[in-house]
Amino acid sequence: MKSENIVGASVPRMEGRGKVTGEAKYVDDMALPDMLYGATVRSRIPRGKIKKITFGQGINWQEYAIVSAKDIPGKNCIALIEEDQPCLADGMVNHPEEPILLLAHADRHILAKAVEAVSIEYESLPAIFSMEESEKQSEIIWGRDNIFKTYLIEKGNVDAVWEKAEYIVEGEYTTGAQEQLYIENNGMIAAFDSERGLTVWGSLQCPYYVHKALMTLCGLPAERVRVVQMETGGAFGGKEEYPSMIAAHAALLSIKSGKPVKIIYDRMEDMAATTKRHPSRTRHRTAVSSDGKILGGEIDFTIDGGAYETLSPVVLSRGAIHAGGPYYWPSVRIRAKAVATNAPPHGAFRGFGAPQSLFALERHMDRIAQAVHLSPVEIRRRNFLQTGQTTTTGQTVSEPIDLGKLLDRALELSDYAAKKEKFAKQNRHVDKKKGIGIAAFLHGAGFTGSGERYLSSVVAVEACRDGSVRVLVSSTEFGQGTKTVLCQIAAEALGLRYEDVGIAQADTQEVPNSGPTVASRTVMVVGKLVESAARGIRQALSASGMLADSYSPEEFRTACRTYVAKHGEFRSFARYEQPEGVIWDEEKYRGAAYAAYAWAVYVAEVSVDPTSYNVSVDDFVALQEVGKVLNPVLARGQIIGGVAQAIGFVLYEKVIWEKGRMQNGQMTNYIMPTSADLPPIRVYFEELGNVHGAFGAKGIGELPMDGPAPAIVNAVQDALAVPFDSIPLLPEDIFDALIGNAAQQSQPPSARGHR
Amino acid sequence: MVNGQQATVRVHTMERLLDVLRHELGLTGAKEGCGEGECGSCSVLMDGVLVNSCLIPVIQAKGTDIVTIEGLSSDKQLAKLQQAFLDCGGAQCGICTPGMILAVHHLLRKRPQPTLEEIREGLSGNLCRCTGYMQIFDAVTQAAQRGGVT
Amino acid sequence: MRAHPADYELVVPGTLSAVLSLLAREPGAWLPIAGGTDLMVQYSAGNLSARNLVSIWNLPDLRRIEVFPGEIHIGAGCTYTGLREHEIVNREFGLLSTVASWTGGIANQNRGTLGGNIVNASPAADSLPALMVYEAELILVSMRGERRIPYGGFHVGYRKTRLQPDELIRAVCLPRRFSSYHAHARKVGARNAQAIAKVCLAALGRLADGVIEDIRLAMGSVAPVPLRLKDTERTVRGKRIDPPLVELARKTAAVEIRPIDDMRSTARYRAAVAGNLVAEFLEQLRAAGTKT
DSSP states (O other): OOSSOSTTSOOOOTTHHHHHHTOOOBGGGOOOTTOEEEEEEEOSSSSEEEEEEEEOTTSOGGGSEEEOGGGOSSOSSOOSSSSOSOSSOOSEEOSTTOEEEEEEESOTTTHHHHHHHEEEEEEEOOOOOSHHHHHHTSSOOSTTTSEEEEEEEEESOGGGHHHHOSEEEEEEEEEOOOOOOOSSOOEEEEEEETTTEEEEEESOSOHHHHHHHHHHHHTOOGGGEEEEEOBOSOOTTTTTSHHHHHHHHHHHHHHHHSSOEEEEOOHHHHHHHSOOOOOEEEEEEEEEOTTSOEEEEEEEEEEEOOSSOTTHHHHHHHHHHHTTTTBOOSSEEEEEEEEOOSSSOOOOOTTTTHHHHHHHHHHHHHHHHHHHTOOHHHHHHHHBOOTTOBOTTOOBOOSOOOHHHHHHHHHHHHTHHHHHHHHHHHHTTOSSEEEEEEEEEEEEESSSTTHHHHHTOEEEEEEOTTSOEEEEOSOOOSSSOHHHHHHHHHHHHHTOOGGGEEEOOOBTTTSOOOOOSOTTOIIIIIHHHHHHHHHHHHHHHHHTTSSOSSOOHHHHHHHHHHHHHHHOOEEEEEEOOOOTTOOEETTTTEEOOOSEEEEEEEEEEEEEOTTTOOEEEEEEEEEEEOSOOSOHHHHHHHHHHHHHHHHIIIIIOOOOEETTEESOOSTTTSOOOOTTTOOOEEEEEEOOOOTTSGGGOOOOSSGGGTSHHHHHHHHHHHHHSOOOOEESOOHHHHHHHHHTOSOSSOOOOOOOEEO | OBTTBOOOOOOOTTSBHHHIIIIISOOTTSOOSOSSSSSOTTEEEETTEEEEGGGOBGGGGTTOOEEOGGGTSBTTBOOHHHHHHHHHTOOSSOSSHHHHHHHHHHHHHHOSSOOHHHHHHHTTTSOOSSSOSHHHHHHHHHHHHTTSOO | OOSOGGGOEEEOOOSHHHHHHHHHHSTTTSEEESSOTTHHHHHHTTOOOOOEEEEOTTOHHHHOEEEOSSEEEEETTOBHHHHHHOHHHHHHOHHHHHHHHHSSOHHHHTTOBHHHHHHHOOTTOSSHHHHHHTTOEEEEEETTEEEEEEGGGSEEETTEESOOTTOEEEEEEEESOOTTSEEEEEEEOSSSSSOOOSEEEEEEEEEETTEEEEEEEEEESSSSSOEEOHHHHHHHTTSBOOHHHHHHHHHHHHHHSOOOOOSSOOHHHHHHHHHHHHHHHHHHHHHHHTOO
16 A cells, blocks of 8 residues: 555646646637537516517528527426526516527627627516515516525524523625626537437536536437536636526527537626626624623525526525524524526525625624624634534534634634734724724535435446546536545545546536535535545455455556456446435424534734725635645635635625626626735634545535635724625725715614613 | 747738637637736737737737747646646636736746735736635746746 | 627738828728727727727837937837836836836736827826826827827817827827926726726925925826816915815815716715825825925
8 A cells, every 4th residue: 555645635736737738628719610609699678578579681690590489499498496597588588688599600700790680679577676676576576476485494482582682783784796707708519410419518517407407408318418518717606507508508509500509608798697696685683691692693684586596595595504603593593585686697606695694694793792892702702603512403513623712723823812902002093094803604515404315426436448547427627626636535545646546527428427516515525425436446356356455556557457358447336325413304494404514713904095995905814624635735725716706705896787787797897806906815724524525524615705705894894993784895885984975885773782 | 920830820900819829720728718908818928028819909910929828838848837837726727827827927037036026916917716816926936936937 | 709800900001101191091090009908908899980990009110218308208109018117217207107007917018008098098097197297298290290289288078189180199208307306106996906097196296495396286087088186286386285285185186176976986985085195195295305
């Protein structure tokens, strides 16, 4: 056996060479013979009936393949949870940019003019653009009541706590939409032929989601639809569900024209038409004892789902479950709902509801601290979950996590106490105010509750002809390190070298369905299955007598070659099984919501420029307990990247809406941080292990998205002694609050105070 | 000249250099991330100078020497800079990487031992959504320490 | 990419005189394009209405920076990088190299030109306030000859200039008399790089015996054109800098400008920040003046 560990080492990125040489092939780098280019004619109104479509003068429409809803062979929907989202609008549109027609032509330059030449007459209907309007229900735009989904999480007896409370603290917190802004826009190529069926290649996270959607849309059986993931230039959730839509469009054009069709969005189209993070509004009402302990509370969590259901129920679920954070709530009532508005449907984005509800909670904790005259540190320390206590859904924390110690370490790493004191003194006589703020949080990895059981993921590891092994999963690489880490796991499980393991391209023709690449589940859940499946190869080789109990990598390769020569290529499968003790009640929304939680405390140090009111983050400490770090360079990269996106979420990235349409859909006007904008982000890990994850790992991809926003806003409040409860928090907002002009954010009623 | 070889194309004068590289010459390393000169993923070197190829009408590139990411490594050996990106985690999804590497190459030619401030400034026209930039800075520093770009 | 290249023609006459001939023959029919960092963005978005363009990129006659005893002539085709790397510009016209470093990233600085920034005439253009405070003059050239005009009145309205249809800017002339001034420029934007200015200030000032002997203030993004803050200058010229004067200057600036609400910012924010920028400059000037 080798003595060096591969798991835990920063082995080079499996597909890295192609990326640094420019050889890596993304969907727009690929072309097929005879290929046409596709474009989409989209709604210009937020809601209404399509009265008339006119194909304008000056275009030779004969040259175009034209697809409308009538051309859809199967069901006109993008099948996801519900089937309410049409692939192409048929008579009715419910959001700006809703796709109505598709055009294809061999000359990609000509399409923009053709799209412009299609004129559509509508009969406009009243449209809804905010959660509040949707809740009023004076106009019903979806279902019977504009509500996609509700959840109720109850624990203990909340109604009894108000009388006993020394303090009742209320607050309302809002977060805005956020664009994923992967640097590679959405794109797909589809090729249909009557013999082989339909193949699509594209930029995507979940090949089997696309596969399922295309089956329903085209009325094709599973074996006649093939989905292949190309190198994908960033995703962050933005390519979880949306690719099914663009794949459907390319597929329809290919079916209609008989030729391969490529659709690549430009930045303006991608920003205006595809999914964004759900805007949210959270209302807290919390009963607190005289010694600063949470007795109970009511949390009202509402998200804006846009025009169709898509993944809103799942975002809502995660947001609701995370709404109580890493604290002990003896009683709580969490009412969560997702409502419809006439905007393009909102969708998955790293964190998936948790950044929204955790922003509210961690801001609220600082508000509670102020009301009860405790420090932000002390209020958290007194309320942290301890091993043996239960979460808001009644899940017992069984691992030996000591959040108080984690907090202490974060405070030490950030020099919190000294800085807080120093800033408080300085701020009295300098113009450039500084502040320091904390956020403590958790993130559940994997699908919620019985979700993993429902997914029933399957993984295979294959013994190859040349003696190497190959991992076969539908889990995709889009920068987070899927390929690298899964190969590390397989290599470690088998006692091989990193170079003895490969991984197949995510092609539904080739790989089993290991579930979508979402929910921070890949390393933890899929990785554990890879471990199992890999061991299956070893068992087979041992059982055949070709492999001793103890062996070198070369000996393994020889055994493998021999085995394959004799028996042919062999695949070992592993299927997910719900671990015992992870029990979830879907009806009551109680029980073990996630198999594992990663825990974190982040500390942000900020200064506010007195001339421009710009906030700059001067130092940032990201400390998290993650089970086990399987690849230090990749893990650090995930945390830094996530913190960077969250800094964008809180300080820079504002979607400007006008009647349901994003107005600032260009990189000039939608502001993400450049290399000149981010602080040094200091990353630290702790490892408690995780029985449910590969080699003890927990998911970490989304965790870093949850903490920075509240930590930074808490720091800004520390600097300016003014509360901010709405993000993004722009200099203009700070100016308005400081000067007391017409407030751009609703000032929530502050602590009710003493009883 | 593109990557040291004469290239001749028949295209309209206002074709973007980016599209000519990608479609006429099959050099797909330069990417279109925004079409507005903001993201830098289309960056190439034109007569040794870093430019956004999505903003250059091809006729203005006539007679110039273009270097793309494909031109950076020779004989299958990764340039030191490319190796540094691999060692330090400077590439995650990889879509910004060709442009980023060329921007770093351009920076190190001007400033062989750049300060962190100079690195930040030199790369401020190349947006990366995955890394948060720090591991890219590490790669630049490593490449500088190991004596440059090739 | 929303434009069809076949609909456009870009000609490259190759010399200044050949370009001017074309503009003279068909004035208004050919849109000059230098580095393309503005026009190509419009083109890609499908918003470039001009169909015929003439390249003025890399014309030697437009790229030169000529140094004379009393002034320098910066060729309109000089790029931001060119400005940043020129010794005399750095030494005597520091504001210009500063503002050149604000515009876009390095790649765009390598292509964007001073002349392009002027003619594109965006109210948010980074370099224009600096040209205003340096008392720039423009040499305009056509087949009819050359003329030299003060930069001050060049912008007559939103994206409208005094440039005739057959003319190009050949050079920007800056008098070499500001080395002894305290110079300051600051841009306030949404982020530290690649940001369109919400407000920007270029300022020059000189104290004598603690009193403001001369002061020049110009701002971008606070009016349809780059604005010289003459009222504010007048308010403080000849006075001693003390807190009441700073406050007065702040208030005067805030009402002298005409900011608007737009996608990037609000009028009230711009007004406040403009006032803050002026106050900040005066504080700096006072501090610099006390160091003798």
